[in-house]
Amino acid sequence: xxDLFPVEKIVEHFYDRVRIDDTVTxxxxxxxxxxxxxxxxxxxxxxxxxxFNFLSDICGVDFYPQxxxxxxxxxxxxxxxxxxxxxxxxxxxxxxxxxxxxxWCTANWHEREAYDMYGIIFEGHPDLRRIYMWxxxxxxxxxxxxxxxxxxDKYNPFAPEKPTEQHSQLGKTL
Amino acid sequence: MTDVNVIHETTNEHGMxxxxxxxxxxxxxxxxxxxxxxxxxxxxxxxxIQPHIGLLHRGTEKLCENFTYTQIFPxxxxxxxxxxxxxxxxxxxxxxxxxxxxxxxxAQYIRVLMAELSRISGHLLITGxxxxxxxxxxxxxxxxxxxxxxxxxMEMISGVRMHTxxxxxxxxxxxxxxxxxxxxxxxxxxxxxxxxxxxQLVENNRVFLSRVENIGTISPEGAIALGLSGPNLRASGVxxxxxxxxxxxxxxxxxxxxxxRTDGDCYDRWKCRVDEMRESLKIIRQCIQQMQPGPFLVDxxxxxxxxxxxxxxxxxxxxxxxxxLAAYGFKVPKGEVYKAIEAPKxxxxxxxxxxxxxxxxxxxxxxPSFVNLQALxxxxxxxxxxxxxxxxxxxxxxxxxxxxx
Numbered sequence: 033x034x035d036l037f038p039v040e041k042i043v044e045h046f047y048d049r050v051r052i053d054d055t056v057t058x059x060x061x062x063x064x065x066x067x068x069x070x071x072x073x074x075x076x077x078x079x080x081x082x083x084f085n086f087l088s089d090i091c092g093v094d095f096y097p098q099x100x101x102x103x104x105x106x107x108x109x110x111x112x113x114x115x116x117x118x119x120x121x122x123x124x125x126x127x128x129x130x131x132x133x134x135x136w137c138t139a140n141w142h143e144r145e146a147y148d149m150y151g152i153i154f155e156g157h158p159d160l161r162r163i164y165m166w167x168x169x170x171x172x173x174x175x176x177x178x179x180x181x182x183x184x185d186k187y188n189p190f191a192p193e194k195p196t197e198q199h200s201q202l203g204k205t206l
Numbered sequence: 207m208t209d210v211n212v213i214h215e216t217t218n219e220h221g222m223x224x225x226x227x228x229x230x231x232x233x234x235x236x237x238x239x240x241x242x243x244x245x246x247x248x249x250x251x252x253x254x255i256q257p258h259i260g261l262l263h264r265g266t267e268k269l270c271e272n273f274t275y276t277q278i279f280p281x282x283x284x285x286x287x288x289x290x291x292x293x294x295x296x297x298x299x300x301x302x303x304x305x306x307x308x309x310x311x312x313a314q315y316i317r318v319l320m321a322e323l324s325r326i327s328g329h330l331l332i333t334g335x336x337x338x339x340x341x342x343x344x345x346x347x348x349x350x351x352x353x354x355x356x357x358x359x360m361e362m363i364s365g366v367r368m369h370t371x372x373x374x375x376x377x378x379x380x381x382x383x384x385x386x387x388x389x390x391x392x393x394x395x396x397x398x399x400x401x402x403x404x405x406q407l408v409e410n411n412r413v414f415l416s417r418v419e420n421i422g423t424i425s426p427e428g429a430i431a432l433g434l435s436g437p438n439l440r441a442s443g444v445x446x447x448x449x450x451x452x453x454x455x456x457x458x459x460x461x462x463x464x465x466x467r468t469d470g471d472c473y474d475r476w477k478c479r480v481d482e483m484r485e486s487l488k489i490i491r492q493c494i495q496q497m498q499p500g501p502f503l504v505d506x507x508x509x510x511x512x513x514x515x516x517x518x519x520x521x522x523x524x525x526x527x528x529x530x531l532a533a534y535g536f537k538v539p540k541g542e543v544y545k546a547i548e549a550p551k552x553x554x555x556x557x558x559x560x561x562x563x564x565x566x567x568x569x570x571x572x573x574p575s576f577v578n579l580q581a582l583x584x585x586x587x588x589x590x591x592x593x594x595x596x597x598x599x600x601x602x603x604x605x606x607x608x609x610x611x
Contacts, residue, residue, distance in 0.1 A: 058303060058543045085430050088546065091557050091570040105557065107544055107572070111430065111446050118544065138433030141580045149267075164260035164610065173268060180272050 037115045041081060046072065053120060061118040066129045069121055073135050076108060076117070084108040084117060087132075090142035092150040096176040102127040102152060123152065131157040149174035225253070232261050236339045236596045239606030241579075243595070250591050255583055259576075262610035270569040274535030275301055275375060278569070283369040285573060286608040288331055289324035291317065291360075292549040294373035299454060300545035300556040301375045304538050305509065312500040313377035314455040319390070319493040320363065320372060321547075322486040326397070327356040328550035329437075329479040329486075332603040336476050337408050339600035340417040340593070345408050352400050355393050362386055374511065375536075376504030387494050394487050401483055409477075418472035422598035424581065425470060432584065433577045436552025437478040438602060442470035448548040460492050472601035479603070509536050535564035551575050551603060575608040 039060040043050055049068045053061040064072050076084040088107040095101055102123040109116050123129055131154040132139045143154045144163040151172035154160055162169065171178055181191040226247045231237040240261040246254035266285065270278050282297045283290035295317050302308060309317070334349030357367045362383060364370040372379050408414055424434070429442040439446065447464040449457045465481040467474040503510040507527040517524040538560040546555035552574030561567040581602060582595070 056542060058545075087433055088553060089544075089555055089557065089570065089572040091568070093559065093568050105570075107555070107557065111444065114451055116544070136433065137431050137584070138577055138580060140583075141576065162260075164263040166260070173265065180268060 037113075037117070038081070039117075042072075042076070045075065053118075056118060059116045059118055061120065063120045063122070066121055066123060069119070070130050070132060070135070072119065073106075073108075073132050077135055082110060082115075083112045084110045084115070086111050087136040087138050087142075088116075090139060090146055092146035092152055092174065094150055094175045101125040102150060104129055104146065104152065106132075127152040128155060129153070130155050133157060148172075151175070224248070230595075232258075236600065237606075238335070238599070238604060241599075241604070241606055241609070243582075245592070245595070247592070252590065252592055252595055255595065257579065257582060259579070259606070259609050262606050264611070266611045267569055267571060270566055272565065274564045275538060275566065276531070276535055278566075279371045279373060280369065282571075283371050284607060285571060285611065286328070286549065286551060286554075286575065286605045287368060288328040288605060289321070289550050290368065290370050291320035291324045291372060292547065292554065294371065295321050295455070296545060296547040296549065296554045297556050298373040298375055299547065300543050300558050301538065303543045303545055304541055304558060304560050305375070307376055307504055307506070307509065309377045309455075309504060310501045311456070312381075312497060313502045313504075315493050315497040316363075316378050316382060316502065317373060318455050318457065318460075319490055319497075320360070320370070322489045322493070323356055323359060323390075325486045325550040326483050327353050327360075329483050330356070332476065332600070333404055333480055333483075336418070336472070336597070336600040336603075337411075337414055339596050340414060342408060342411060342414055345404060348400070348407070349404065352397060355397070359386075359390060359393060362389060374503060376506065376510045377502050379503075381502045387497075390490060391494060394491055398484070398487060401480065405480065415473065417593065418476065418597050418601065420469075421472045421594050422601065423469065423471045428584070429470065429581075432581050434552065434581060435574055435577070436548065436550070437465070437482060438475055438552060438578050438581070440465060441467045441474040441478040443468045448546060448553060452546075454545075454547055456493075456496075459496065460489050462489050472597045475601040475603075537562060537564055538566075546572065549574055551605065551608065552578060571611055573608045573611060575604040575606075576611070578602050579604040579609050 037060050039052060042062060043052060050062050050064050050072060053063050076082050086109040088109050091105040093103040093105060095103065100122040102125065104121040104123060106119040121129060129152060131143060141163060143157055144161060146152045147154060147160055148162040148164050149172060165173065179192050182188050183194040184191045228245045228247050230243040230245055232240040232242040242258040244256040244258060245252050266281050269281060278297060279294055282293040285293050330349040330353045334346030337345040360370055361367050363386060364372040424442050426443045429439050429444060443466060445464060445466045450464050462485045465478050465485065467478050503513055511531055512518055512524045512528050518528060540560055540562040542559045544555055544557040546553045553572065554574055555572030557570040558566050559568040579602060582599060
């Protein structure tokens with residue numbers, strides 16, 4: 033069904049602010065800057081030609097040591113037309129992105145998860161707290177530079193030592 | 207029933223009011239696992255719900271980044287532990303899309319057959335557990351009895367009751383054992399009547415109905431905005447089922463009805479699942495009927511483990527392939543894919559970014575229970591009292607292992 037999907041229409045509407053990612057083969061995919069993300073999402077949800085009313089998933093990705101380091105991947109679905117669309121949003125370090133909670137309220141927990149795992153700050157989020165890890169936890173567990181075993185502490189004696197200076201600022205809980 | 211943690215008094219314009227902060231769970235039977243709810247109560251009326259999840263967080267996604275593609279199957283089992291074959295299927299489909307291969311036809315039938323069996327086992331739990339949550343203990347004992355039959359079938363097929371790990375990339379681990387088809391058909395015959403038994407036992411019970419009817423009503427628009435999927439969404443009147451609308455495997459050859467209900471209350475979410483079990487039986491019967499003998503694993507020694515175990519002892523080449531597969535796994539070409547299936551709880555999606563090595567660069571699980579549970583925080587519909595929260599939670603049917611990943 034995805035071959036019928038008029039992805040060019042999005043580019044027509046947004047000109048150079050949105051570009052199509054040709055490397056993706058399984059569904060239509062566009063790349064957008066964080067500044068235009070909210071506008072793009074509300075356009076896709078409300079426009080009668082698209083009706084992307086269902087937000088499937090938000091996924092954070094860490095490409096360390098590549099730049100730009102972080103990326104948010106949104107998977108949208110249009111229940112009336114049966115189309116899927118992927119939106120990629122590259123982020124700098126430290127990562128900041130606008131919240132899309134006002135557009136889809138399901139984004140609330142997805143964004144909290146991305147914050148918890150990658151430390152991506154969602155500006156304007158109503159309740160940005162850790163969701164899986166406990167409040168006092170330091171560090172962002174899904175980042176590529178976070179060891180699989182975690183850092184050494186009282187309960188985890190065989191894990192690697194925590195680096196002292198370089199990333200101490202990144203791992204601080206808000 | 208619950209621990210009263212904090213009692214604090216606040217003043218408002220009407221004078222003094224008493225708000226009680228109550229802690230429900232994490233070790234409470236009606237939270238279906240380790241879910242902790244922090245409730246702000248005004249007497250018996252709930253004003254605010256704050257779920258605290260993550261008590262069962264195992265870091266599945268982080269582990270997946272360090273495992274080979276075959277090693278990830280057991281991890282997917284442990285997401286929604288009531289229906290592991292569905293999880294295996296979703297993950298296998300995603301990897302197969304990256305490799306651009308397709309499982310042989312017989313393997314697809316076996317996968318669908320097992321996924322539907324596991325759908326019955328998952329739905330049986332809520333069919334009994336929701337009445338138990340609201341005080342009718344008996345139904346659970348009967349549904350558990352029938353669930354045992356499904357478990358026995360799983361054991362017959364895969365040797366394991368719960369964490370089957372039966373799928374492989376490019377097929378399934380083994381063929382169906384001899385006599386299995388007959389046993390499954392026998393189960394279908396018995397089970398069909400049992401579904402009516404539950405309905406008679408519970409559905410006409412006035413106490414049960416008064417606890418679940420018109421409670422926690424979710425509108426179609428509200429359900430879509432909340433990202434609900436599966437029976438929870440269809441109970442609200444949205445006619446969308448991935449099995450029918452974007453068929454994967456051999457679902458396009460099967461004839462089944464998508465159950466849609468209109469009210470969107472706790473009762474409809476429960477009833478939707480009961481009716482879905484009948485459709486699953488129909489699918490299982492058709493699978494058995496249409497299934498033809500043939501290979502059950504893709505014929506590619508670089509991806510599929512050797513089927514003929516005798517060859518392992520005699521053929522050096524088979525031996526090497528087996529060693530490489532077991533020790534290093536297979537390489538998956540660079541790319542990314544999102545594959546979603548209709549799991550018993552809703553849309554289960556796997557988003558995989560592959561970087562050309564034997565391990566995924568990033569694997570994201572779109573867990574339906576995680577998204578569905580969020581509906582609890584929204585004060586939708588008629589959900590005022592503490593007892594309604596329990597009914598709502600039971601009808602959303604979250605599996606905490608999947609919520610916490």
